[in-house]
Amino acid sequence: xxxxxxxxxxxxxxxxxxxxxxxxxxxxxxxxxxxxxxxxxxxxxxxxxxxxxxxxxxxxxxxxxxxxxxxxxxxxxxxxxxxxxxxxxxxxxxxxxxxxxxxxxxxxxxxxxxxxxxxxxxxxxxxxxxxxxxxxxxxxxxxxxxxxxxxxxxxxxxxxxxxxxxxxxxxxxxxxxxxxxxxxxxxxxxxxxxxxxxxxxxxxxxxxxxxxxxxxxxxxxxxxxxxxxxxxxxxxxxxxxxxxxxxxxxxxxxxxxxxxxxxxxxxxxxxxxxxxxxxxxxxxxxxxxxxxxxxxxxxxxxxxxxxxxxxxxxxxxxxxxxxxxxxxxxxxxxxxxxxxxxxxxxxxxxxxxxxxxxxxxxxxxxxxxxxxxxxxxxxxxxxxxxxxxxxxxxxxxxxxxxxxxxxxx
Numbered sequence: 140x141x142x143x144x145x146x147x148x149x150x151x152x153x154x155x156x157x158x159x160x161x162x163x164x165x166x167x168x169x170x171x172x173x174x175x176x177x178x179x180x181x182x183x184x185x186x187x188x189x190x191x192x193x194x195x196x197x198x199x200x201x202x203x204x205x206x207x208x209x210x211x212x213x214x215x216x217x218x219x220x221x222x223x224x225x226x227x228x229x230x231x232x233x234x235x236x237x238x239x240x241x242x243x244x245x246x247x248x249x250x251x252x253x254x255x256x257x258x259x260x261x262x263x264x265x266x267x268x269x270x271x272x273x274x275x276x277x278x279x280x281x282x283x284x285x286x287x288x289x290x291x292x293x294x295x296x297x298x299x300x301x302x303x304x305x306x307x308x309x310x311x312x313x314x315x316x317x318x319x320x321x322x323x324x325x326x327x328x329x330x331x332x333x334x335x336x337x338x339x340x341x342x343x344x345x346x347x348x349x350x351x352x353x354x355x356x357x358x359x360x361x362x363x364x365x366x367x368x369x370x371x372x373x374x375x376x377x378x379x380x381x382x383x384x385x386x387x388x389x390x391x392x393x394x395x396x397x398x399x400x401x402x403x404x405x406x407x408x409x410x411x412x413x414x415x416x417x418x419x420x421x422x423x424x425x426x427x428x429x430x431x432x433x434x435x436x437x438x439x440x441x442x443x444x445x446x447x448x449x450x451x452x453x454x455x456x457x458x459x460x461x462x463x464x465x466x467x468x469x470x471x472x473x474x475x476x477x478x479x480x481x482x483x484x485x486x487x488x489x490x491x492x493x494x495x496x497x498x499x500x501x502x503x504x505x506x507x508x509x510x511x512x513x514x515x516x517x518x519x520x521x522x523x524x525x526x527x528x529x530x531x532x533x534x535x536x537x538x539x540x541x542x543x544x545x546x547x548x
Contacts, residue, residue: 141168142427146420151212162349169345169400174338181331189327227273227283233266238432242439246446288414288422296526297410298429300361303523304406305433307368308399310441310516311337315392318509322381322502333388337396344400352405357412360405361527368398369520375513381506398520437519441512448508456500456507 148160183191237259244256251257274282288294312334319325319333344364352360371394378387407426414422 142420142424144168145423147211149416149419165345165349169342169403174335174342177331177334177338178328179331181327181329181334184327184331186328222281224274224279224281224283227270227279230266230270230273231283234263234270237263237266239435242435245439246442284425285418285421288418288425291413293413294410294422297406298425300523300526301406301410301426301430302433302436303519303526304399304402305430305435306437306440307516307519307523308430309434310437310512310519311372311395311399313438314441314445314509314512318379322505322509323383329385333385333392336389337392340393340396341400344397345403347397348401349404352408357405357409358527361402361409362524364398364400364402364405365520365523365527366398367401368395369517369524371395371398372513372517372520376510376517379506379510379513381502402523441515444512444515445508448511449504452504452507453501456504 144164145161148157148164152160179195180189180192183189241256241259241263244253248256251260273279274284274286289298315337316330316334319330320327325333344367348360348364355363371391374391374394378391410426411419411422
């Protein structure tokens with residue numbers, strides 16, 4: 140839907156009208172949905188039922204159908220050859236669907252110890268290889284995906300960058316609510332409000348990045364967005380504690396949202412800058428597909444990291460909790476005294492104090508695991524910055540100087 144919406148704008152408008160239409164499209168998709176959807180979803184979940192979130196799609200879809208039928212011109216293909224690449228479609232579905240299921244269920248089902256995950260992994264690998272072979276086969280005169288877009292250097296490097304952007308964007312969107320709900324016990328409404336702040340920053344970053352990208356250069360704009368995102372994740376890593384306040388989250392939420400939004404305009408412009416108009420629709424499809432796949436990979440990797448690091452920190456922190464650790468002895472003694480003051484027998488008071496200490500250890504292990512994921516995402520921002528350098532041709536310092544001048548103005 141996103142791809143065809145943007146392609147329709149490119150086909151039905153030109154010049155300034157196209158730019159205005161794309162701005163309106165971005166405002167509807169990003170400013171409205173990305174900003175207000177978390178708060179609306181949190182409100183419905185908190186006071187009604189999370190199932191109402193899905194019902195929201197019904198009136199929106201009906202409205203879209205009415206608008207399409209009334210206002211969108213019926214732009215049809217110029218050729219009369221409407222054959223569909225059935226084999227290519229089957230192979231595409233085979234490897235994409237299998238891979239998505241593996242990424243979403245792998246951690247829960249202990250990855251390759253589960254027969255279904257193993258089977259789907261082999262299916263994804265085989266279908267991917269066959270899909271590439273068939274789409275490049277001269278006998279396939281109507282391939283479902285044209286690889287001609289990869290002749291562009293900008294598209295190749297941009298594809299790498301957009302996968303990293305997807306990993307950063309969707310990783311943050313997934314794990315910040317996980318921390319708010321699972322560790323800090325925020326309500327769905329409170330979590331939605333904090334995510335709304337991130338969405339507002341994302342929207343501001345999107346428009347500021349789109350306005351300044353032609354002045355400072357697309358390559359420099361990519362580097363700026365990646366740097367801002369990495370700085371935001373750095374602030375997450377130094378501020379995150381089990382008792383972090385909402386006010387301390389504002390800055391990292393704003394920086395990561397602003398940086399991620401800033402990158403959308405430059406990367407979507409640069410990746411298609413060398414693509415001829417007949418291939419523009421396919422280039423957009425691949426662009427969004429790669430971003431979504433990057434998000435799936437990012438969430439899967441971060442889920443593995445959280446699980447592994449939680450076990451690591453639990454063992455590491457638990458090493459110091461023994462009979463020879465004076466601090467641990469004092470903590471248990473104080474806790475036992477507190478419970479005995481509440482009327483607990485001595486044995487039950489000791490057991491309760493040990494249980495409380497164990498709960499605190501588990502909590503700190505989870506927080507440390509989230510810290511590691513935020514450091515990982517900060518590293519992704521640095522990697523994105525390095526990839527942005529691949530776009531450059533020795534003028535990076537000049538672009539940086541121009542950007543500083545523009546920001547001062």
